[in-house]
């Protein structure tokens with residue numbers, strides 16, 4: 001094979017890269033030869049990659065790569081042992097039969113997907129659940145990622161596409177406010193798009209930590225709003241108050257393009273700067289400076305943007321918090337115009353496409369609602385089935401996992417006895433991880449498809465070895481809503497199978513027609529495109545062929561918009577009346593009063609540059625593992641002293657859900673009330689042993705970013 005142009009397997013920036021075979025040396029005889037990675041000059045990364053991207057090809061040949069199905073023999077206490085594909089499929093088909101009582105209780109079988117799956121695989125996984133298994137019980141890890149931002153955007157704009165404009169629109173913006181986003185570590189090549197803002201002193205960051213991104217802003221004369229974790233909605237309301245009272249609100253825009261301002265103002269008018277400072281911990285001068293920079297740049301047409309990410313979104317009030325930041329953007333007249341806007345920075349490689357094609361429990365392809373009779377009729381027609389054959393809505397991610405192994409779940413409906421996991425490692429990444437692991441352990445049958453023995457695969461009864469990004473064809477949709485081609489650059493190892501083939505083989509064993517489950521990615525894409533036609537996320541004019549011809553296509557791209565839509569909402573918003581909606585809810589006082597009890601601090605969690613998510617992939621890359629080998633707890637030296645801790649000692653961090661063991665790392669820029677633990681590590685170092693599964697009522701997002709904890713030396 002020669003050079004293949006594709007994209008990085010990891011995050012939603014989807015940096016362009018070329019993969020080329022390396023010449024095997026004498027030492028490589030009999031070994032899999034890694035591919036050489038070269039960055040491409042793609043619009044999101046402009047010839048740059050981060051450490052994860054550079055080392056991504058190493059994961060193709062890791063020593064413990066799965067190359068044969070595994071079956072747990074001898075009951076739950078038995079060992080995982082190699083099996084043939086035929087044996088594995090037989091065991092699965094029997095287990096489906098058993099768990100679903102011969103098909104009479106299909107909701108006893110669940111499916112858990114991931115935002116790392118290609119569009120084609122995400123679509124087929126949804127179809128496999130609904131038609132192959134006949135279950136309503138499917139959800140995915142994006143529930144813990146983009147769901148609050150998605151619900152907030154849908155509420156305010158009538159549509160969720162992470163960035164409603166191309167990333168390169170940020171290039172000449174003089175004011176950019178990043179809320180709970182740390183792209184300097186989570187998407188390093190993105191930082192080049194922030195240069196103008198940074199150089200004009202207009203890069204602003206809301207983050208309880210002095211993150212790498214906050215430092216970038218600070219050092220260039222920008223603003224770091226170092227708020228208490230969990231006070232983002234109050235902060236946004238306070239900024240809106242300043243915008244209005246200082247005369248910086250865009251009255252014409254509010255009148256012509258929005259609704260609900262008066263009700264929003266009734267709330268925001270309570271958020272005087274001094275009160276905002278008292279609740280958020282951010283001084284009034286910084287609050288004023290932030291609004292002034294945004295308003296000044298917006299008025300002068302010099303580019304003003306507000307971007308939120310997980311820091312503000314991952315809480316049980318995430319949806320309302322996102323809506324409140326959108327309200328600020330609306331008051332300043334930013335969304336739906338050239339050179340300004342609000343966006344959310346989507347996280348996973350296919351975090352955007354993964355939330356559109358039907359792996360969400362309430363959703364059908366094309367971002368359609370599963371409860372909408374017209375949506376069901378459209379998709380049923382494409383699938384060639386009766387609309388009644390499509391089950392109704394299921395449970396959200398955590399609720400699905402919590403229903404595992406239970407006869408009756410917390411919601412009073414039958415529990416789940418068998419679960420398929422494709423592209424997620426919830427034993428590490430789920431909130432209240434110990435409880436989730438316990439639930440998975442009580443299943444009749446856990447099936448995990450992965451290419452490495454992740455912590456979740458290690459609990460499985462059946463492990464299916466699948467192929468990796470550089471071994472498959474397909475598409476993903478990046479953080480800008482642009483659809484990209486993933487291309488095969490290497491032969492997959494013998495013994496592995498493509499997931500589309502696995503789904504078809506399983507469906508056949510379950511007695512479903514094989515033609516429901518095509519395995520050619522281009523053909524699957526065409527079906528997905530038809531299923532999406534007329535939906536919110538319309539892909540119907542996109543094809544592999546158009547993408548291969550080099551076209552830049554952002555959805556919606558259908559009959560009315562065959563050239564795609566790089567910028568949304570320029571004429572009107574996607575709401576019924578075309579107006580954006582002000583929705584501002586800071587919550588009852590006890591939700592933003594984050595005073596913690598005596599001898600407590602706030603645990604917040606997030607990411608390090610060198611590891612990806614649950615770490616299943618990056619912990620296997622020696623150079624990344626060496627830099628960050630274990631869980632750390634970053635805190636202020638005074639905080640350490642007051643808990644009798646010192647740099648480098650092991651600390652036990654105890655929350656209501658459970659406790660984490662991590663190594664203390666002192667950082668004098670930390671807030672004294674906050675400790676930060678990355679969630680990339682397994683075992684006792686799992687951050688999620690102490691995060692609670694209190695869920696947002698709208699998005700079902702758990703509290704990953706704010707948990708009150710105590711600490712003690714081990």
Ligand SMILES: Nc1nc2c(c(=O)[nH]1)N[C@H]1C(S)=C(S)[C@@H](COP(=O)(O)OP(=O)(O)OC[C@H]3O[C@@H](n4cnc5c(=O)[nH]c(N)nc54)[C@H](O)[C@@H]3O)O[C@H]1N2
Nearest residue numbers: 180181182186229230309310311347348606607609612613
């Ligand atoms: N290196 C690396 N890059 C990644 C990933 C990875 O695992 N590793 N994952 C990808 C994925 S799926 C995602 S979703 C993105 C996430 O990208 P980001 O959202 O940038 O990442 P996080 O580290 O989760 O959170 C961002 C910041 O929020 C801050 N924060 C914590 N609590 C609060 C709070 O209450 N309010 C505010 N305003 N900020 C708070 C944290 O200190 C952190 O610096 O990254 C993507 N890129």
Ligand SMILES: Nc1nc2c(c(=O)[nH]1)N[C@H]1C(S)=C(S)[C@@H](COP(=O)(O)OP(=O)(O)OC[C@H]3O[C@@H](n4cnc5c(=O)[nH]c(N)nc54)[C@H](O)[C@@H]3O)O[C@H]1N2
Nearest residue numbers: 141145422423424425429449450454605613614616679704
């Ligand atoms: N405390 C805390 N917890 C968090 C977060 C946080 O900020 N704090 N962030 C949350 C967020 S934003 C996210 S996105 C989740 C992510 O958490 P996870 O869902 O656990 O994400 P990954 O570690 O990417 O897991 C992907 C797994 O699937 C495998 N895999 C990759 N590609 C494929 C594929 O194509 N097919 C199959 N079958 N397997 C594949 C990988 O090897 C890996 O084992 O974590 C959430 N959990």
Ligand code: SF4
Nearest residue numbers: 008010011015050053
């Ligand atoms: S920023 Fe994201 S897409 Fe780019 S190289 Fe790093 S992990 Fe890959």
Ligand SMILES: [Mo]
Nearest residue numbers: 144145347348
């Ligand atoms: Mo994510």
